[in-house]
Amino acid sequence: MQLAFNEYTKKHLDFLLKSRIIVAVSGGVDSVVLAHLCHQLNLDIALAHCNFNLRGKESDADEDFVIELADQLNVEVFVQNFDTNAYAEKNKTSIQMAARELRYDWFYELAEQLKFDYILTAHHADDNLETFLINFTRGTGLKGLKGIPVVNGNVVRPFLSFSRDSIEAFARENKIKWREDSSNSSRKYLRNKLRHEVVPILKEINPQLLESFQVTLENLNDTADIVEESLNAVAKRAIVDINEDYITYKISEFKKVNNSKAYLFEMFKDYGFTEWNDVVGLLDAETGKYVSSNTHRLTKHREFLILTGADQTNNDTKLLSVSEVDTTRETPIGILSFEDIQSNQDNTQSIICIDKSKLSFPLIIRPWRKGDVFYPLGMKGKKKVSKYLKDEKLTPLQKQNTWVIETEDKIVWVIGMRADDRFKITDTSSDFFKIELH
Template structure:
């Protein structure tokens, strides 16, 4: 097994040879074999152990066992303890998910604070089978069936080619000691039921099941790559990126026979889970939305608009008389000119003597109204203006208004107010530019 691991590391992870490695060590047979193997191969390793305090004295027994092993073998060790049950309760998580979050958050913190390069875990081939069956039982797409990746960001899993039997045999041959987690014997958890009953039956039915399963995962990965390539090609035809915003053309999308699959491929990385709601959004009326924790997907006429969720900015920005430019929240440039050139949505000319300073820049509010330039003093609500301009919900939310006292000077980037226009009596012309 030592030679096989060495070959795997040299072939697939040559960059680990000169790296500093953190070994996630539970004290169980898998992690202790991993520590032994990498120590034998002279890698620069440290052990890290989380005491989740879920099994009373047994948890502290694991911690003491690992402390003694690290000291005896002169391996650096990092230890931490978590009140896992309290964390799970506070954040409404299962114990397993809570432990995972606590564990990996701490691992990444160690990478940063202790200047280590990678986290090494002892996941092996049987873990891949168990994960596959769990995902299959819950209903999953290709992502849940392609297995556990050998590398995921800074996490490396070099034992994935090895079976549980190989690890047990190596431990016996090299007299490696480990701690047995008593919870592993219980069928309380789904993974244990699969480990104790389903996987042994599959191996009994097919003595070469592990090899066959590896081939299946390989074929599934190839299929996944084809799907991802197709998704990228179609995305380039139907989607348009504008900064952090993505617009998906529904006319083009609906021409595709499997448009739901494409939406899933494009949107899964943004944290969405309510897929049926997203698919229904395509046929919904404008204004309907679906949210993930950080993103919003909005139906706006014949497009879907994906954008980050932004907290409403209720800040009021004051602009003094001699201000030449501001950069936040918008880039506005103020300059005095002698004559008017061409005005536009991004450039206006106003009579400075009609202004009351400081000017105020803030987001629009429901009920705001103004006198649009060119409409001879007629009043119009901003909500009606936005409807006429066919602004999306996101565009409306991001609209800023420049005020003089209690009168609107400019719905920025859209329309100037009539009351501040240049006329025959104007002596001072102030040019205001909105720059990108």
């Protein structure tokens, strides 16, 4: 196996040969063998061990074992202790997910602080098969069936072409000691159920299961490349505007393809959406309809779909007040300045000049609400703010980010758009007041 590992690394992962590397070592056979093989290849490694404090003295014994292993290999070792149960409870997640998050967050931090180039983990071919089956049983798309990537950012998994049996055989042949994790025999977790109950039956049916699975993964990844190419072509035609606040997609491009649902799934799957029939329904929905996930919102606006972050759709912001002595006020849409002036100035979208004697302080700054009415400057009569924004053809995001200034329940300015006619400067005005949005 040492020869096979050396050849694989030099052929496919040659960048490791001149890199500083963290090897994640739990104490189990897989990671211990990985540490030995890397050491024999003369890679520049240090070991990193996480003590999750989930198995009492057994966890502490694992830590001691890894420290001894580092001493045996004459390499540096880093150890971090975690209160995994407390983290899981605080973040309302499973113990397994908590351990994963804690582990990788620490690895990334360690690599960044100490200038390590890569993090090596000992995931192998059996782990890959189990991950595939987990995703398959829970429901997934093509991405979830592609398997664990060999290289993902600065995380490298050089064992994915090796089986658990071959790793254990190498350890026994070379009298390498390791630690057995008692939780691995438990049927409590889905992965262990698959490992102990399902995979053995599949291997009995097909003794060459891992080899066949590897061929399947290669085929799926080839197909994924084709899908990615087609998806990029549609995205290039569909995206008409993109910035830090939102992405706008042309609906007609999704209607042109043979399977709109498939393209919508691939385009928006990373934004937390789950109700895909509702997402498809947006293509023919009326303006203003939307579908939400925990992190994002997808809104139908005329002939477009607009993707925004969920936090950008939250208008439950506290009211802001402005006293007569205030000169500036910071708001979510910009900084407002307030200034007494000597003569009238022309109004613009960002500046209004009004009769101060018609104001009652404090002024209130707030998001517009349903039912708001104002008298648009230069127009006859009153108008609902909602109707005004619709007539101005604002996108849903622009509407959600529209604020007003009011005095005694009267709107003075739809900020950045139109002042109210009731507060305009007339021939009898003598107290001029300027409000500007920066």
